[in-house]
Amino acid sequence: xxxxxxxxxxxxxxxxxxxxxxxxxxxxxxxxxxxxxxxxxxxxxxxxxxxxxxxxxxxxxxxxxxxxxxxxxxxxxxxxxxxxxxxxxxxxxxxxxxxxxxxxxxxxxxxxxxxxxxxxxxxxxxxxxxxxxxxxxxxxxxxxxxxxxxxxxxxxxxxxxxxxxxxxxxxxxxxxxx
Amino acid sequence: xxxxxxxxxxxxxxxxxxxxxxxxxxxxxxxxxxxxxxxxxxxxxxxxxxxxxxxxxxxxxxxxxxxxxxxxxxxxxxxxxxxxxxxxxxxxxxxxxxxxxxxxxxxxxxxxxxxxxxxxxxxxxxxxxxxxxxxxxxxxxxxxxxxxxxxxxxxxxxxxxxxxxxxxxxxxxxxxxx
Numbered sequence: 001x002x003x004x005x006x007x008x009x010x011x012x013x014x015x016x017x018x019x020x021x022x023x024x025x026x027x028x029x030x031x032x033x034x035x036x037x038x039x040x041x042x043x044x045x046x047x048x049x050x051x052x053x054x055x056x057x058x059x060x061x062x063x064x065x066x067x068x069x070x071x072x073x074x075x076x077x078x079x080x081x082x083x084x085x086x087x088x089x090x091x092x093x094x095x096x097x098x099x100x101x102x103x104x105x106x107x108x109x110x111x112x113x114x115x116x117x118x119x120x121x122x123x124x125x126x127x128x129x130x131x132x133x134x135x136x137x138x139x140x141x142x143x144x145x146x147x148x149x150x151x152x153x154x155x156x157x158x159x160x161x162x163x164x165x166x167x168x169x170x171x172x173x174x175x176x177x178x
Numbered sequence: 179x180x181x182x183x184x185x186x187x188x189x190x191x192x193x194x195x196x197x198x199x200x201x202x203x204x205x206x207x208x209x210x211x212x213x214x215x216x217x218x219x220x221x222x223x224x225x226x227x228x229x230x231x232x233x234x235x236x237x238x239x240x241x242x243x244x245x246x247x248x249x250x251x252x253x254x255x256x257x258x259x260x261x262x263x264x265x266x267x268x269x270x271x272x273x274x275x276x277x278x279x280x281x282x283x284x285x286x287x288x289x290x291x292x293x294x295x296x297x298x299x300x301x302x303x304x305x306x307x308x309x310x311x312x313x314x315x316x317x318x319x320x321x322x323x324x325x326x327x328x329x330x331x332x333x334x335x336x337x338x339x340x341x342x343x344x345x346x347x348x349x350x351x352x353x354x355x356x
Contacts, residue, residue: 010338012338013337013338016196016215016216016335016336016337016338017196017215017335017336017337017343018194018195018196018197018335019196035355037194037195037219038194038218038219038220039218040216040217040218040228040229040230041215041216041230042216042230042312042314043312048312050218050228050312050314051218052218052219052220076349079349079351080351083351083352083353083355086353086354086355087353087354087355127308127311129307129308130305130307130308133305134220134221134226134228134316136220136228138312152343154346155343156349157194157195157196157335157345158194158195158355159191159194159195159348160188160190160191160194160356161191161353161355161356162350162351162352162353162355163348163349163350164348164349164350164351165195165330165333165345165346165347165348166346166347166348166349167335167343167345167346168332168343168344168345168346168347169343169344169346170337170341170342170343170344171254171257171334171341171342171344172340172341172342173257173258173261173340173342174261174340175261175264175265175339175340176264176265177213177261177264177265177336177339177340178338178339
């Protein structure tokens with residue numbers, strides 16, 4: 001593990017391919033982990049991320065109250081824990097304990113990083129105008145961490161009903177696109 | 179090729195894993211294709227999709243004027259065309275001709291389907307309140323098509339700077355999550 005600060009201009013490359021992420025939130029004694037696939041980049045720098053966090057989730061209330069969270073990106077070795085987090089409710093279970101995930105203090109926000117994830121994005125809520133209709137939050141990534149020892153992260157991509165596509169080979173083409 | 183209508187309730191499984199898509203728009207004699215990675219599901223049914231279409235793109239004006247588009251999902255055999263579409267401007271080039279992509283009439287919208295893509299989602303714009311600040315459109319999928327002969331589509335997932343992750347193996351876990 002070689003966790004290093006990642007320049008904010010490079011954050012989009014982590015989220016664009018569409019991995020399942022684990023969102024962490026915390027308020028006082030309460031904390032939660034939520035599995036999430038409904039997210040998109042909205043701006044390169046500062047990096048803005050739009051995401052849907054349902055009001056049926058325990059995380060919704062914590063995020064709305066604190067306006068802070070961490071987006072943690074897991075690889076396939078954590079898939080059992082990811083499904084576990086998606087199938088339990090944070091109202092009755094401490095998911096860090098239940099799934100043996102390690103909370104680590106963040107630098108800029110109150111929510112914890114998940115140590116086992118290869119990347120962690122500390123986020124603040126910057127726009128809530130689509131929350132009441134769609135539960136859609138706009139987040140700004142204020143600090144990013146990545147394990148530089150992980151070259152081609154085998155991220156997981158939800159297909160529905162417990163099926164996941166695992167990241168395959170990487171190809172490179174000549175392109176002017178960022 | 180066995181293009182069939184897909185129930186709208188199953189659309190999310192196509193977009194959740196985060197593939198690069200080709201967005202088609204058309205207005206009178208003008209038409210365009212845009213490569214896009216910044217999209218997310220926002221609701222299961224009717225399926226809502228949020229996406230960023232930059233106002234630096236020719237497609238932006240066509241979409242704003244017609245409020246209709248098609249989201250076409252390519253597989254890795256089309257990666258050269260995808261990068262080509264991303265690196266040319268629709269103001270000066272007809273991308274269908276330049277990249278030998280075949281337009282097919284849609285059922286519910288004026289924009290064409292791309293015949294070479296394994297899935298096509300006919301969309302209407304339903305919310306523009308985040309367009310002026312983020313170029314973020316909320317689309318409703320009104321008709322969906324999929325080539326049922328493609329079992330595990332080798333979609334491509336943008337990592338930045340012409341690098342793409344190609345969809346790898348599929349795994350299945352027990353889950354209550356939709």
